[in-house]
Every structure is written in structure tokens, then in C-alpha cells.
Amino acid sequence: MLLPxxxxxxxxxxxxxxxxxxxxxGGTRGPVAARDGVRLGTSGLTGITLYxxxxxxxxxxxxxxLAEVEAALAAENQxxxxxxxxxxxxxxTDGVPTIGGVVAGNVSGPRRIQAGACRDSLxxxxxxxxxxxxxxxxxxxxKNVTGYDLVxxxxxxxxxLGVLTEVSxxxxxxxxxxxxxxxxxxxxxxxxxAMAAALxxxxxxxxxxxxxxxxxxxxxxxxxxxVSYRAGRLVxxxxxFxxxxxxxxxxxxxxxxxxxGAQFSGTGQDVWRISVKPADGTAVxxxxxxxxxxxxxxxxxxxxxxxxGQDARAALDGIAGHAxxxxxxxxxxARLGTFHPEPAPLAAIAAGLRAQxxxxxxxxxxxxA
Amino acid sequence: MDMPIPDAGILARKxxxxxxxxxxxxxxxxxxxxxxxxxxxxxALTAYRCPPLCVVLPxxxxxxxAVMKLCQEQGVPxxxxxxxxxxxxxxxxxxxxxxxxxxxxxxVLETDYGNRFIRVQSGRTNLSVTGAVEDDGFFYAxxxxxxxxxxxxxxxxxxSGGAHCLKYGVTTNNLLGVTMVLMDGTVVEIGGxxxxxxxxxxxxxxxxxxxxxGVVTEATLRILPKxxxxxxxLIGFDSNEVAGMCVSDIIKAGVLPVAIEFMDRPCIRAxxxxxxxxxxxxxxxxxxxxxxxxxxxxEQLSVITAIARRHDPVELRESKSEEESAKIWLGRKxxxxxxxxxxxxxxxxxxxxxxxxxxxxxxxGEMSKEYGLDVGNVFHAGDGNMHPLILFDANKPGxxxxxxxxxxxxxxxxxxxxxxxxxxxxxxxxxxxxxxDQYDPVDLEAQLRVKDVxxxxxxxxxxxxxxxxxxxxxxxx
Ligand SMILES: Cc1cc2nc3c(=O)[nH]c(=O)nc-3n(C[C@H](O)[C@H](O)[C@H](O)COP(=O)(O)OP(=O)(O)OC[C@H]3O[C@@H](n4cnc5c(N)ncnc54)[C@H](O)[C@@H]3O)c2cc1C
Numbered sequence: 123m124l125l126p127x128x129x130x131x132x133x134x135x136x137x138x139x140x141x142x143x144x145x146x147x148g149g150t151r152g153p154v155a156a157r158d159g160v161r162l163g164t165s166g167l168t169g170i171t172l173y174x175x176x177x178x179x180x181x182x183x184x185x186x187x188l189a190e191v192e193a194a195l196a197a198e199n200q201x202x203x204x205x206x207x208x209x210x211x212x213x214x215t216d217g218v219p220t221i222g223g224v225v226a227g228n229v230s231g232p233r234r235i236q237a238g239a240c241r242d243s244l245x246x247x248x249x250x251x252x253x254x255x256x257x258x259x260x261x262x263x264x265k266n267v268t269g270y271d272l273v274x275x276x277x278x279x280x281x282x283l284g285v286l287t288e289v290s291x292x293x294x295x296x297x298x299x300x301x302x303x304x305x306x307x308x309x310x311x312x313x314x315x316a317m318a319a320a321l322x323x324x325x326x327x328x329x330x331x332x333x334x335x336x337x338x339x340x341x342x343x344x345x346x347x348x349v350s351y352r353a354g355r356l357v358x359x360x361x362x363f364x365x366x367x368x369x370x371x372x373x374x375x376x377x378x379x380x381x382x383g384a385q386f387s388g389t390g391q392d393v394w395r396i397s398v399k400p401a402d403g404t405a406v407x408x409x410x411x412x413x414x415x416x417x418x419x420x421x422x423x424x425x426x427x428x429x430x431g432q433d434a435r436a437a438l439d440g441i442a443g444h445a446x447x448x449x450x451x452x453x454x455x456a457r458l459g460t461f462h463p464e465p466a467p468l469a470a471i472a473a474g475l476r477a478q479x480x481x482x483x484x485x486x487x488x489x490x491a
Numbered sequence: 492m493d494m495p496i497p498d499a500g501i502l503a504r505k506x507x508x509x510x511x512x513x514x515x516x517x518x519x520x521x522x523x524x525x526x527x528x529x530x531x532x533x534x535a536l537t538a539y540r541c542p543p544l545c546v547v548l549p550x551x552x553x554x555x556x557a558v559m560k561l562c563q564e565q566g567v568p569x570x571x572x573x574x575x576x577x578x579x580x581x582x583x584x585x586x587x588x589x590x591x592x593x594x595x596x597x598x599v600l601e602t603d604y605g606n607r608f609i610r611v612q613s614g615r616t617n618l619s620v621t622g623a624v625e626d627d628g629f630f631y632a633x634x635x636x637x638x639x640x641x642x643x644x645x646x647x648x649x650x651s652g653g654a655h656c657l658k659y660g661v662t663t664n665n666l667l668g669v670t671m672v673l674m675d676g677t678v679v680e681i682g683g684x685x686x687x688x689x690x691x692x693x694x695x696x697x698x699x700x701x702x703x704x705g706v707v708t709e710a711t712l713r714i715l716p717k718x719x720x721x722x723x724x725l726i727g728f729d730s731n732e733v734a735g736m737c738v739s740d741i742i743k744a745g746v747l748p749v750a751i752e753f754m755d756r757p758c759i760r761a762x763x764x765x766x767x768x769x770x771x772x773x774x775x776x777x778x779x780x781x782x783x784x785x786x787x788x789x790e791q792l793s794v795i796t797a798i799a800r801r802h803d804p805v806e807l808r809e810s811k812s813e814e815e816s817a818k819i820w821l822g823r824k825x826x827x828x829x830x831x832x833x834x835x836x837x838x839x840x841x842x843x844x845x846x847x848x849x850x851x852x853x854x855x856g857e858m859s860k861e862y863g864l865d866v867g868n869v870f871h872a873g874d875g876n877m878h879p880l881i882l883f884d885a886n887k888p889g890x891x892x893x894x895x896x897x898x899x900x901x902x903x904x905x906x907x908x909x910x911x912x913x914x915x916x917x918x919x920x921x922x923x924x925x926x927x928d929q930y931d932p933v934d935l936e937a938q939l940r941v942k943d944v945x946x947x948x949x950x951x952x953x954x955x956x957x958x959x960x961x962x963x964x965x966x967x968x
Contacts, residue, residue: 176739177845177875199745234686241692242664255933263842265661265876265914267650267699268922268929269956270938274663274695283691295745318605322628324716324783345745345794348787399606399684422606422686444689462689467679472691474944479937490690 123161129248129256129287135162136285137254142487145281147185147223150208150215159484164222167287170194172262178293179262181246184222184286191221195293203294204240205231205377211387213449222286228278231381232329232341235321235419237294241277246290249276251283252480264292275475281486283479297343301353302329302369302376305338305360311404313338314421316363318400321420323359325352330420331380334407338363341377380418383425383448389414391427392450394434398422398443409437433458461490492539492580492920495954495966497587501544501567508565509545512589515557520595522546531572531590535637536580536921538891543570543584550595552670552678552708559706560676562589568950569674571702573614573642578838579919581649581701585954591706593644599623600709608667608684610711613644617651620712629714632659635915636827647707650699652915657873658749658782659715661915663698668711671697671704674946684711696941701917702952704945718782721749724792725819726799727773727806731755734775735848737802738872741779742845744798746791751873752778752823755852758830758867758880759822765829768822771806777872778823826869827880833865834882837894841905842914845875854904855879862897864890876914877905903928918956926958935961 126132142159164185172181175198206229230239246260259272313332329341357366400421414427435445444462509523523545533540568588596612617638620631634653652661668682682688728734754776781791810816870877883894
């Protein structure tokens with residue numbers, strides 16, 4: 123594996139490459155299927171290069187372990203707002219998740235409904251494109267409309283437009299208290315309605331999840347008095363859905379498990395992530411009969427564990443949204459496609475952008491197919 | 492400000508181009524007489540004016556598509572326009588261009604509270620989006636001061652912000668999907684009512700692309716439940732440094748105010764004389780607003796005032812009622828008007844790391860003396876987005892040029908300390924030539940290549956955002 127020590131060395135590697143480069147952060151999202159080409163790791167590009175707690179800004183090189191970033195933030199009582207998941211248990215991988223990998227996958231957890239996705243907290247990038255040029259966009263300030271926003275374009279581009287070398291974030295203070303309002307025993311339809319009611323209230327729900335057959339979980343974060351007040355108001359608001367309980371212990375672990383899709387660890391199922399508008403969750407759930415489900419984002423994100431080889435994407439027929447295959451054998455990935463097929467005009471634009479940023483098609487080719 | 496020489500061939504073919512466009516549009520959707528097109532000769536950057544070839548005002552996405560297809564075939568540039576409130580000259584025409592205004596497309600297409608979104612035609616004004624949902628307890632968060640006039644189309648074009656973006660983000664964080672017409676007439680749907688789009692984040696690139704990648708005709712926007720209430724506290728300090736430290740400390744303490752606004756002495760004095768809001772005569776003034784229930788507001792304000800007290804403020808005024816809140820906001824809201832009362836002014840929009848605040852204010856003060864032009868500073872302190880207002884006299888020969896040179900120096904200073912040229916107004920023509928101060932040639936080239944994909948013939952708003960020299964080859968091709 124090639125491990126460049128800096129951006130210049132990385133640029134030279136890309137310029138001189140004569141075949142595919144498979145880019146790896148911590149490799150926690152599984153090895154790429156063995157194909158031609160060379161593995162390229164970012165573990166030589168590490169370190170937090172700037173952290174100003176008073177400006178809510180952190181800049182780190184792409185190969186920096188996520189844990190290191192989170193520890194530095196925690197020391198100042200701050201955090202990444204978007205709660206990135208850890209894929210290891212779900213995918214049965216090891217390795218060390220890197221901050222660049224988080225950005226390349228736009229990895230965003232339960233707090234996405236309130237604080238936005240990874241791309242919403244990302245304020246700057248540096249990357250080496252497929253020509254070997256080191257390019258910067260955005261910067262280290264949170265409001266910036268200077269030129270086109272390539273920051274968002276690179277977030278979630280899975281290494282197909284460039285190799286990220288440095289990423290900058292707007293971070294947020296850790297909220298001192300948290301609680302969860304629990305509603306037991308609801309059907310999927312009722313659960314989605316309850317989550318919609320909670321998210322349409324002014325009580326600032328920062329997590330809304332449901333496991334069919336289990337509870338609806340609504341997270342509240344903030345200062346102590348405010349958390350109690352809002353949890354209490356939510357319970358009243360949702361009285362029509364049956365008795366609720368307010369939980370104060372084990373809240374962090376509960377949401378870590380939801381974000382990481384812990385219930386699917388080692389189940390042997392294929393796992394899909396389906397994105398729809400929340401109200402369509404009921405229909406999708408009905409079509410995926412027999413699947414093991416987890417609703418997050420108020421119902422807008424559906425994790426589905428299905429029988430190996432089953433095409434969960436078919437459940438979206440006639441419903442706006444998309445499904446990404448997260449865990450399956452390489453054969454299933456190849457047969458069903460990892461990413462949702464795009465309409466022709468958008469696929470043409472995406473192909474056009476890849477041809478511009480990576481004219482030789484050497485950066486993770488086909489990774490977003 | 493240089494603009495490209497208009498294409499003489501297009502000017503000569505005006506009658507034919509107008510007739511072709513008329514053939515795909517309703518009779519009242521075309522404006523081409525010299526006297527009438529003058530109404531579209533500028534946006535809110537009024538120092539620069541140029542009447543367009545003609546103006547089209549379509550009512551549907553299909554009409555927009557037909558216009559674009561024709562313009563592409565005819566090789567005619569198109570300048571998209573919302574309400575024309577851009578402060579950067581983003582909607583400034585060229586003599587050989589068609590202005591494509593979406594002002595007639597202002598319907599609400601769908602409101603969905605269960606899934607918390609609204610779908611509107613892009614010509615709808617920002618404030619009327621909130622207007623469509625507020626009776627049901629919702630609002631659309633990005634709130635530029637121009638919200639009564641500006642359109643969602645322009646908000647998307649510029650990725651506009653507002654006073655409340657510290658908590659709610661700017662346009663790009665609240666935009667879920669668009670219907671957009673490409674230069675060749677192709678209609679694309681990007682994103683939708685669900686939270687994240689598949690594939691590359693095209694929505695993210697389109698937002699803030701200043702009308703250069705496509706014409707947005709419809710938008711799906713996230714709406715949020717209205718907070719129970721909001722109240723500000725006003726804090727006065729005898730030094731900018733201390734005010735800056737107070738901002739930092741508030742942010743670090745874990746409170747997330749919806750707004751932290753900052754005014755310096757010249758601005759405070761001007762607004763006092765104009766609006767009589769009862770502001771203290773001090774070096775720096777902060778207005779910090781928080782949201783929630785009464786009890787929550789009290790809790791947050793008590794944290795904030797405790798921090799402020801540690802910095803020895805000369806004034807600390809916590810609002811206890813709506814009247815008091817209105818009074819605290821009065822001065823801030825009349826700041827631009829007050830400065831305009833004194834003289835003509837130019838409003839800048841650079842962003843700096845908030846930690847650089849005292850240094851930047853000191854340097855601006857020094858430069859103000861060097862240039863002999865007064866400047867007042869109002870800005871969103873929580874996110875470092877500054878709005879220095881430089882006063883000049885438009886009737887005094889050379890004053891505008893002096894003011895522009897001063898402005899450019901301030902923006903270069905913003906870049907030098909780690910910030911950027913524009914936080915929310917966009918580049919347009921105004922900051923086009925300063926792009927080289929923020930970006931290296933390879934950085935700019937990467938952006939130009941994005942435009943190559945969406946608009947290979949460089950017909951959409953072609954003379955904006957990038958220095959003309961850097962785009963010459965592409966525009967000529
Ligand atoms: C008094 C005043 C206060 C202001 N306050 C703020 C503020 O607080 N925050 C802030 O961010 N801005 C502010 N602005 C700037 C301005 O209002 C915003 O940039 C606004 O979003 C422009 O909207 P508009 O509809 O007027 O767009 P226009 O001026 O018509 O166009 C703006 C840009 O968008 C493009 N565009 C327009 N329509 C489309 C379309 N359909 N498809 C694609 N591109 C399109 C144009 O080509 C142009 O580049 C202020 C302006 C004024 C005059």
C-alpha cells in the first residue's frame with residue numbers, strides 16, 4: 123500500500139499512476155474487491171492542524187483517526203454535530219476510522235435531523251484530484267460563498283473526484299444534559315406519526331428513531347431545566363399515542379447503537395440504508411415484510427436487514443427516495459449495485475464531473491456504481 | 492469594472508432573436524423595447540448598469556426550458572434573475588444577454604407538515620415562504636434582511652444567509668431539492684423531500700453557483716416549527732477586544748444563541764442619531780438572542796449575562812418583554828438606513844475567523860484614516876461574517892473608486908487572516924477580480940471545470956464570479 127507523507131508526495135503518486143488507485147482511510151468500510159491497481163492509504167496524512175474552540179472551528183488532515191478528533195473536541199467540551207457512525211461492528215471490519223473517510227462517505231448519524239449531515243458541518247477541504255493537482259475549496263470560516271461550493275461536492279464523493287488531504291469543520295458545544303422520551307408498543311404507522319408530531323413541535327428533538335416491535339425514542343439535549351421542561355411537554359403532546367416514559371440513563375449508548383446499526387451486527391443479513399420522506403416509511407416497511415428494520419431521522423432513514431441477495435431497492439418502486447447497499451457479498455454488490463441508479467441526466471452530469479476531476483478514471487473507479 | 496465586449500452579431504440579430512423567443516412564450520412574457528428593458532439594467536449594486544438585449548418572464552418550467560433551448564441554439568447568453576436585490580452585481584445584464592426573470596413563478600406547489608417541507612416556484616419571495624406556513628406554526632429559517640423582496644431563486648443563487656444562521660444554517664443547509672433547467676433546455680430534478688440525495692451532492696454545488704449552472708424553477712425547502720419565544724440581551728463594552736472575547740466565551744460555554752450581532756462605535760453613533768434606540772455610547776455593542784420557552788430563555792440569558800459580567804461591560808440590558816426586545820433590535824435593524832442617511836455607502840461582506848476580530852477592526856480603523864473615508868461595522872459576530880459599511884460621496888469625482896479600493900483592501904485583509912471574500916452576498920462582478928487573492932489558479936480551474944460540465948458553451952451568466960481573463964478562452968470558444 124502506498125502511504126504518502128504529504129500532499130506533494132500524494133500528487134506525484136497520482137500523476138505517475140498508470141492504473142486504478144484504491145483509496146483507503148481506515149479501511150473500516152471493508153476492503154475493495156480485489157481488482158487491478160494499487161492501494162493508496164491516507165495514514166501518512168495525520169494531525170489536527172488547527173483547533174479554535176472559541177471559533178467553533180477544527181481543521182485536520184484526512185488520515186487523522188476520528189477518535190483523535192473526537193478526543194480533542196471532548197477535551198474542550200465540543201463535538202462533531204453530525205454524530206458519525208462507526209461501521210466496524212456492522213460490517214465486521216477492523217481498522218481505525220479516519221476523519222477523511224467520514225467526509226468521503228458523508229457519514230451522518232441520528233442528530234442529522236437537527237444539526238445537519240456531515241456536509242453541513244464541513245466548511246473546507248483540500249484534495250488531490252485525478253490529475254495530481256492539489257486543490258482547496260472553502261476554508262476555515264463558517265460563512266463562505268466565495269466561488270462554487272466544491273466542499274459539498276467532495277463530501278460523499280467516495281474518493282471518486284479526489285483524494286482528500288485536509289478537512290475543516292464547524293463544531294458545536296456538547297450539551298450538558300440529555301433525556302429520551304420513550305413510547306412503547308406502537309405500529310410503524312403510529313410510530314412515524316408520533317415522530318412527526320414530535321419533530322413538528324418547538325421542543326427541539328435531536329434524535330427520533332423506532333425499532334418495529336420496540337419503542338419510539340425521542341432524544342432531547344440541552345441545559346438541565348430545559349431538557350426536563352421539553353421532555354415533559356413532549357410527553358403531554360404525545361399523550362394520544364399512549365403512556366410515555368422519560369429515560370435519563372444510558373442515553374448516549376442507546377443513540378450510539380442506533381447510529382451504528384448495532385442490531386444488525388453479525389446477523390448474516392444483507393443491510394440496506396433507505397432514504398425516503400418519513401411518511402413513506404410505512405409503505406416501504408410493508409413491502410419489506412420479514413425484514414429487520416430500524417427507522418431513524420423520524421422515519422426518513424430506514425435501515426433494513428434482509429435475506430442475503432434480496433433486492434430491497436424494489437420496495438421503492440413508485441416511491442421517491444433511494445437505497446444504498448451497505449452490507450452484502452461482493453457478488454450481491456455487483457449484481458444489485460451499491461448505489462441507487464440515477465436518472466439519465468443526473469448520471470450524465472456526475473459522469474461529466476468525474477471526467478473533469480479524474481480524466482483518466484483512476485480514482486476508485488466504479489466505487490459509486 | 493470591465494465587462495466583456497458585447498457580441499455585435501447578437502446585437503444585430505436582436506429582432507430575430509426576440510421573434511423566436513416570442514414564438515415559445517405568451518405575448519405578455521417578453522419585454523424588448525429600450526425604454527422598458529431599462530428597468531432591468533441593474534440589481535442592488537446600482538453603480539453598474541447595462542440594459543439587456545431583452546427580458547423574458549416565463550410562468551412555467553416548460554417555458555423556461557423552451558427559452559433556454561432557443562438561446563443555446565442561438566448562442567445567446569442568459570442572465571437568470573430573481574428579484575434583483577443582489578449586492579454583488581450577480582444579476583447585472585450584458586448588452587447581448589437575455590434576462591430570464593422568474594418573478595412570475597411564485598406559487599406554493601405543496602406544503603407538507605408531516606414531512607416538514609414546502610415546495611415552491613423559485614420566484615416566490617423569501618418572506619412569503621414563511622408567510623405560507625406561519626399560521627400553522629412553521630417557518631423557513633434563512634432570513635436575509637432583504638427577505639421582503641428577495642426571491643428563493645436568488646437565495647439559492649447566492650446561498651444567502653440571515654441573522655439566525657448561527658443556529659439554523661444558511662440556504663444550502665435548508666434546501667432539499669430543486670427543479671432546474673440546464674442551458675440546453677434539459678429539465679433535471681435534484682434531491683427531493685427526503686433528507687439526503689444519492690450520488691454526488693449536486694444540490695450542494697448548485698446552491699451558491701450564482702446562476703451559472705442552470706435556472707432553478709422550483710425548490711423544496713425544509714420548514715421548521717416556530718420556537719416558543721425569543722429574547723435578546725444588549726451588552727456594551729469599552730473595547731472591541733473584550734467584546735470579541737465575550738463572544739468567544741459565550742460560544743464556548745455551550746449556549747447556542749440564534750444570533751450574536753456586533754456593532755462598533757461609528758455605527759452605534761450613526762444609528763443612535765437616526766433611530767434613538769437608546770444604545771450606550773461605547774466602543775462595541777453586542778446583541779445576543781436566544782430562543783425557547785420563557786424558562787429556557789431565562790436559563791440561557793443567565794448564562795450569557797454571567798459571562799458578560801466577567802468582562803466588565805459598560806451596559807447590560809436584558810429584555811424582559813416584547814417591547815424591550817423590539818427596542819434592542821431597533822438600532823441594529825436601522826443600521827444600514829442610518830449609515831445611508833449620512834452618505835452613500837458600500838456594504839462589504841467578508842468573513843474572518845472570530846478570533847481575529849479585534850485585529851481586523853483595528854486595521855480597518857487604520858485604513859479608514861489612510862483612505863480618508865469613514866467606515867462603520869455591523870456584523871454577525873457568531874460566525875465572523877462582517878459587514879463593514881464604507882461611506883463615500885457618489886457625486887464627488889473619484890470617491891467611488893477610492894471606496895472600491897478601500898473595500899478591496901478590507902476583503903484582502905479578511906483573506907489574509909484566514910477568512911474569505913464573501914460570506915453571504917456572493918462574488919458577482921463586484922469581487923470577481925479579487926478571486927485570485929483567495930484562490931490559486933488550480934483552485935479556480937477546478938471550479939471552471941464544474942461549469943464546463945453544466946454549461947459547456949459558457950452562456951449562463953458568463954461574466955460573473957471568475958476574473959474575466961481566467962474565463963476568456965472558454966467564453967470565446
Ligand atoms: C437591503 C439589502 C439587504 C440584504 N441583506 C442580505 C442578508 O442579510 N443576507 C444575504 O445573504 N443577502 C442579503 N442581501 C443580498 C440579496 O438580497 C441576496 O443575495 C438575495 O438572495 C438575492 O435574491 P434575488 O431574488 O434578489 O436575486 P437576484 O439579485 O435577482 O439574483 C442573485 C443571483 O442569483 C442568480 N439567480 C437568480 N434567479 C435564479 C434562478 N432562477 N436560477 C438560478 N440562478 C438564479 C442571479 O443570476 C444572480 O447571480 C441584501 C440585499 C439588500 C439590497
